[in-house]
Amino acid sequence: MEKNIDYGMKVLVADDFATMRKIVRNILKQIGFDDIVEAEDGQAALQVLKNENIGLVVTDWNMPNMTGLELLERIRKDPKTANLPVLMVTAEGLKENVVAAVKAGVNNYVVKPFTAEVLQEKLEQIFKKLAG
Amino acid sequence: MTKKTPDNQKIIAGLEGLALKVVMLEEGDLPGLGDFLNHLESLQKLLDAETTAEAVSLFQQLEEVGNKLILQEIGPAAKAQELLGQGVSLLLAWARDRKFSTDTEAWRSYCRFSQELGLGDTGEGSAVSEEEAEAEPEVAGAPKEFVWEDQELTANFIAEAREHLEGIESGLVHLEQAPTDLTAINAVFRPFHTIKGVAGFLNLPQIQDLSHEVESLLDEARSGRLSINAAIIDLTLTGVDALKEMLDDLQEALSEQRPPRQFELQHIKDQVKQLQNQDEAGVQVPKRQLGEILISQGELSSSDLSEALEQQKAEAGAPPLGEILVKEGKVAPKKVAKALVDQLIEEKGGEAAASPAGAEGKAAADAQLPPTIKIDLAKVDNLVNLMGELVIAQSQVRQNPNLQGISDPKLERDLAQMSRITSELQMISMSMRMIPIGQTLRKMVRLVRDLSRKSKKQVELFIEGEETEIDRNMVEAIYDPLVHLVRNAVDHGLETPKEREAQGKPPTGNLWLRAYHKGGNVVIDIEEDGRGLDRERILAKAQEKGLVQPGEQLTPSQIDNLIFEPGFSTAEKITDISGRGVGMDVVRLTIERLQGKVEIHSRPQLGSRFSIRMPLTLAIIDGLVVKVGKERYILPAVAVRETLRPATSDYFTVQGQGELIKVRSQLIPLLRLHRLFRAGNGDIHPTQALVMVVEHEGKQRGLLVDDILGKQEVVIKSLGGSLQNIKGLAGGTILGDGRVGLILDLAGLFSLGQA
Numbered sequence: 001m002e003k004n005i006d007y008g009m010k011v012l013v014a015d016d017f018a019t020m021r022k023i024v025r026n027i028l029k030q031i032g033f034d035d036i037v038e039a040e041d042g043q044a045a046l047q048v049l050k051n052e053n054i055g056l057v058v059t060d061w062n063m064p065n066m067t068g069l070e071l072l073e074r075i076r077k078d079p080k081t082a083n084l085p086v087l088m089v090t091a092e093g094l095k096e097n098v099v100a101a102v103k104a105g106v107n108n109y110v111v112k113p114f115t116a117e118v119l120q121e122k123l124e125q126i127f128k129k130l131a132g
Numbered sequence: 133m134t135k136k137t138p139d140n141q142k143i144i145a146g147l148e149g150l151a152l153k154v155v156m157l158e159e160g161d162l163p164g165l166g167d168f169l170n171h172l173e174s175l176q177k178l179l180d181a182e183t184t185a186e187a188v189s190l191f192q193q194l195e196e197v198g199n200k201l202i203l204q205e206i207g208p209a210a211k212a213q214e215l216l217g218q219g220v221s222l223l224l225a226w227a228r229d230r231k232f233s234t235d236t237e238a239w240r241s242y243c244r245f246s247q248e249l250g251l252g253d254t255g256e257g258s259a260v261s262e263e264e265a266e267a268e269p270e271v272a273g274a275p276k277e278f279v280w281e282d283q284e285l286t287a288n289f290i291a292e293a294r295e296h297l298e299g300i301e302s303g304l305v306h307l308e309q310a311p312t313d314l315t316a317i318n319a320v321f322r323p324f325h326t327i328k329g330v331a332g333f334l335n336l337p338q339i340q341d342l343s344h345e346v347e348s349l350l351d352e353a354r355s356g357r358l359s360i361n362a363a364i365i366d367l368t369l370t371g372v373d374a375l376k377e378m379l380d381d382l383q384e385a386l387s388e389q390r391p392p393r394q395f396e397l398q399h400i401k402d403q404v405k406q407l408q409n410q411d412e413a414g415v416q417v418p419k420r421q422l423g424e425i426l427i428s429q430g431e432l433s434s435s436d437l438s439e440a441l442e443q444q445k446a447e448a449g450a451p452p453l454g455e456i457l458v459k460e461g462k463v464a465p466k467k468v469a470k471a472l473v474d475q476l477i478e479e480k481g482g483e484a485a486a487s488p489a490g491a492e493g494k495a496a497a498d499a500q501l502p503p504t505i506k507i508d509l510a511k512v513d514n515l516v517n518l519m520g521e522l523v524i525a526q527s528q529v530r531q532n533p534n535l536q537g538i539s540d541p542k543l544e545r546d547l548a549q550m551s552r553i554t555s556e557l558q559m560i561s562m563s564m565r566m567i568p569i570g571q572t573l574r575k576m577v578r579l580v581r582d583l584s585r586k587s588k589k590q591v592e593l594f595i596e597g598e599e600t601e602i603d604r605n606m607v608e609a610i611y612d613p614l615v616h617l618v619r620n621a622v623d624h625g626l627e628t629p630k631e632r633e634a635q636g637k638p639p640t641g642n643l644w645l646r647a648y649h650k651g652g653n654v655v656i657d658i659e660e661d662g663r664g665l666d667r668e669r670i671l672a673k674a675q676e677k678g679l680v681q682p683g684e685q686l687t688p689s690q691i692d693n694l695i696f697e698p699g700f701s702t703a704e705k706i707t708d709i710s711g712r713g714v715g716m717d718v719v720r721l722t723i724e725r726l727q728g729k730v731e732i733h734s735r736p737q738l739g740s741r742f743s744i745r746m747p748l749t750l751a752i753i754d755g756l757v758v759k760v761g762k763e764r765y766i767l768p769a770v771a772v773r774e775t776l777r778p779a780t781s782d783y784f785t786v787q788g789q790g791e792l793i794k795v796r797s798q799l800i801p802l803l804r805l806h807r808l809f810r811a812g813n814g815d816i817h818p819t820q821a822l823v824m825v826v827e828h829e830g831k832q833r834g835l836l837v838d839d840i841l842g843k844q845e846v847v848i849k850s851l852g853g854s855l856q857n858i859k860g861l862a863g864g865t866i867l868g869d870g871r872v873g874l875i876l877d878l879a880g881l882f883s884l885g886q887a
Contacts, residue, residue: 017296017326018506019289023333026282044503062322091329094351095203102166102202103173109162113332125160 004127007032009055014038014045014071015089016063024058024089030116031123042066046074049081056123057086061097069101076105085126089114139178140227146175147224154217159209162202168216169198186232187223193251194219206249215249218242281335286386288506289330290379293339295571296323297372297379302577304365304372305593311360320368321350327375339378342397346371349404358408367403369578374400426463436462509604512564519554519561520847523866526554558847565605566748569647569654570598572607576618576645583622590629590640591622597647602654603748609726610656610746613719617658617742618645620716625662625740635737637661654748659741665734667691674700692732696720698830717830724828727753729770755846755865757873758824758837760805761812765837766846766865766875773825773832775840783818793823793834800825802834803885808860812838828878833885848875860884 011033015021021038028036037052039045041063048054057075061068068088075081088101088109098109107126110119150171157164176191197216200206222242226232233239280286303320310316324347331340346368352358378395385392426432440457457463529535530547573595584591602610621643629639646657667688674680674694686694694700698717723730728746747753755766774795782794783802791802802823807814816836823834846865851858862877 015326016322017292017330019285019292019330020326020333022285022288023330026285060326062318062325064319064322089329091325095199099169099199099202102162103169105163105166107163108160112329129158129161129163 004131005032005123006055006127008035009033010035010037010053011056011058012037012039012045012048012052012054013058014040014042014063014068015060016040017060020060020089027114027116027119028058031120042068042071042074045071049075049084054084056126057084059086059088061088061090061094061101069097069104072101072104072106083130085130087119087122087126139180140230143175143178144224144227146171146178147220147227150175151217151220151224154213154220157213157216159213165198165202169195169202172198184226184232186234187226190219190223190226193246194223197249197251206251211245212249215242215245218245280386281333283386286334286336286382289334290383290386293323293327293330293379294376296327297376298571298574299323300372301369302574304368305577305581307360308362308365308581314354317350317354317360321347321354324350324371336382336392338392338395338397339375339382342371342374342378342395342400345397345401345404349407352408364407367400367407370403371400426457432457432463507564509565512561512604515561516565519558520849523554523558523847526551562603563601565603566601567604567607568598569600569602569607569656570595572611572614573598573645573647575611576614579615579618580622580643583619587623588628589622589626591626592640592642594642594644595646596644600647600649600654601748602647602746606726606746609722610744613722613730613744614656614658616716616719617744618643621658621660621662621740621742625660625664627663631663649748650745653745656744656746657741658744659739661739664736664738664740665692665695665732667736670694689732692734695732696730696830724770727768727770753846753848753875754843755875756824756843757841757867758805758822758835759839759841760809760837763809763811764841764867764871764873765805765809766844766873767824767826767835768875768878769843771826771828771878773827775822775824777821778818778823780819791818793818795823795825795832795834798832800832800834801885802836803881804836806836808881808884826878828882831882833878833882835881846873846875 013021013024025036037048039048043065059068059071072086085107088106090109091112108122110122153168172195197212201212206212300320300323307316324343328340328343353360381393580591580593626641632639642661644659648655671691679697695716720730726746731743734740754769756769758765778793784792792799793802806812822837825834848863851864860880862875864872864874867873
């Protein structure tokens with residue numbers, strides 16, 4: 001089951017709310033990820049992506065300055081990160097957002113609040129697909 | 133029948149590609165679904181007017197199935213994917229011979245599948261998902277037994293949520309003036325959204341529920357279904373207040389380890405519903421409509437307008453109202469153009485006047501924030517205290533007599549280096565406790581809005597210098613005086629629109645809140661362009677209250693300062709806003725306790741400015757070092773009014789009142805520090821010494837000292853232990869030569885002098 005996910009990879013968590021970043025970080029740790037970096041908005045996330053070797057992006061949808069969707073579009077546009085797995089965190093009731101994100105090439109999404117099990121399942125789906 | 137148009141070729145090729153994508157789809161393959169939808173969308177754009185209705189609706193249904201697969205609203209997924217495959221095949225058959233046949237096994241199979249999956253055959257299925265969305269918040273009932281999810285995270289959440297709620301308030305006021313500003317709507321929407329999300333994780337159903345309500349209301353505004361108006365903003369503010377209350381309770385609950393209180397949210401929910409329904413009926417309109425303007429300009433009759441509107445409604449995709457009116461010959465094109473321009477001006481004018489400087493400043497600040505970490509305040513306080521110790525220890529080392537006996541240039545240099553580094557370290561550690569004053573100033577935005585609504589005055593608030601830093605420990609202390617001054621500015625300073633217009637002023641009054649650093653102080657200005665202080669009335673009142681003797685000559689600034697006298701209040705009627713008997717004397721007292729000063733600059737009819745001047749931090753005061761016998765004491769410089777050596781004729785002893793000094797025809801009690809502290813010669817004659825006239829809580833005393841040694845910024849250190857509560861002493865400090873100087877506490881001294 002777990003062979004598709006490399007838990008040693010560096011994960012980028014983007015969210016403007018620090019508490020939310022911590023929650024996501026805790027859940028990622030619970031799943032087995034150890035190397036986690038945080039960014040407080042899309043701009044900061046792009047900066048991290050430029051400087052660090054990120055294996056997975058978990059981004060919030062609604063952030064100031066640059067939304068998660070814009071971040072996703074920028075990631076897909078840059079040939080260096082075009083294939084980087086991106087998981088969108090969204091809230092209930094914003095369905096049009098999810099569809100837009102999927103059309104823009106998001107690998108999967110989770111709806112807040114989510115459990116470690118749900119996140120793991122989504123990540124496994126993502127990496128299973130990427131592994132072919 | 134086959135049409136070999138280039139578009140049709142493209143459609144066929146596209147559908148073939150689409151069929152392949154469907155075959156490749158796996159369960160939960162979101163990128164694949166996204167790819168599918170994007171292709172589907174581009175194909176739909178190629179459809180022309182001759183496309184049969186069945187094909188169009190089939191395209192739409194496939195899109196809907198795709199969306200539902202993404203949202204996991206359709207199941208089982210494998211079946212839905214098969215439906216997609218069948219649909220694409222049907223479309224391919226249609227595109228190849230441009231004929232949609234419903235009399236085939238493929239079509240019947242598709243319909244069966246579609247029914248099994250709960251889809252209508254016209255592609256109308258969104259009603260289902262909306263019902264689902266409606267039903268969701270119902271889950272948020274309170275659980276019987278409350279379990280804290282993660283206490284540390286909850287504490288973080290409380291602090292962060294509060295911060296974001298402050299931002300909402302100023303955002304809302306901006307929004308009220310520029311209701312169509314999408315960025316502003318988003319900025320207000322986002323915090324609710326985030327708070328809801330985090331509350332869901334932290335098992336806080338009530339907060340989740342409430343923020344969901346407000347969020348859903350704002351979401352309608354965001355998507356343009358509802359236009360922002362005063363009612364929505366009021367309700368959002370009510371929501372903010374309720375959330376704050378919940379957060380307060382949550383914090384208490386957290387420290388007391390009890391479950392959070394249950395709050396009544398139904399009335400807010402009802403109001404949200406009401407607003408949502410109201411706007412659907414089109415009751416609230418943010419700007420004047422074109423028709424309205426034309427009618428008011430006498431270019432159009434209302435019956436013609438309603439006729440044209442009917443016509444517009446009847447046609448799907450009808451042209452704008454202006455076009456209809458011109459086509460029907462009801463209004464000349466020129467007039468319509470003029471009305472449109474007027475409409476635009478009204479709109480823009482409103483926006484231009486609106487944007488408070490603060491909101492823009494904030495946006496700019498948001499864009500370029502340096503990375504930060506959050507630290508427990510106690511840790512910083514500890515660090516600052518320890519740094520104080522280090523500075524003392526360092527100066528003790530330097531003053532050590534044995535060390536001073538060594539004349540080694542290298543040691544000298546090293547010691548100098550050490551003291552330079554320690555003082556720099558001290559500066560840095562102090563600066564860590566400094567926070568921008570912006571959040572405190574922004575709290576006034578809401579206050580001003582509420583005040584202006586209550587008093588029916590139009591007020592525009594400008595906030596400048598939000599980034600100005602102030603000691604964290606002073607922020608809370610400064611809040612109440614600030615609120616009082618802002619209330620006064622709106623209630624007493626600014627006039628009603630009518631009064632203003634009568635004086636040739638624009639109806640909207642301006643209120644400026646400015647924070648800046650000046651000469652080692654933080655200055656906060658509260659300035660308005662209102663009526664200015666009424667000196668005649670102030671003077672009359674002061675005489676009536678016996679604060680000023682009849683015939684006494686006062687400068688305008690002295691008259692202005694009378695409003696700070698205890699018991700002074702000029703308000704003719706006590707309004708709901710200010711003037712509840714708590715006068716300006718409390719403001720001055722509070723600020724003086726912070727080692728600060730308030731100054732007034734007022735000009736009749738032009739307005740008033742109240743300046744609060746405070747030291748950057750409470751840990752450092754500006755002190756006058758005075759000599760009393762062999763001891764040295766420090767007096768807070770702000771309290772010292774003047775220094776003089778009295779003439780023999782100005783010195784009196786009065787039975788029962790002790791010694792008095794006459795200063796500017798006023799008799800002031802004299803306090804001999806020599807005697808109070810048993811330092812030096814207690815019998816020195818005042819004409820041989822210096823009298824420092826100090827003021828505290830409106831009372832003046834003369835302090836007898838031997839000499840003034842200088843002015844110096846001193847770091848206040850608690851005396852600690854049993855010395856902590858000595859009357860007349862506020863603390864100690866280390867003077868330049870490493871010796872201890874005691875800092876005088878005037879309140880204590882005054883009461884000692886009375887005994």
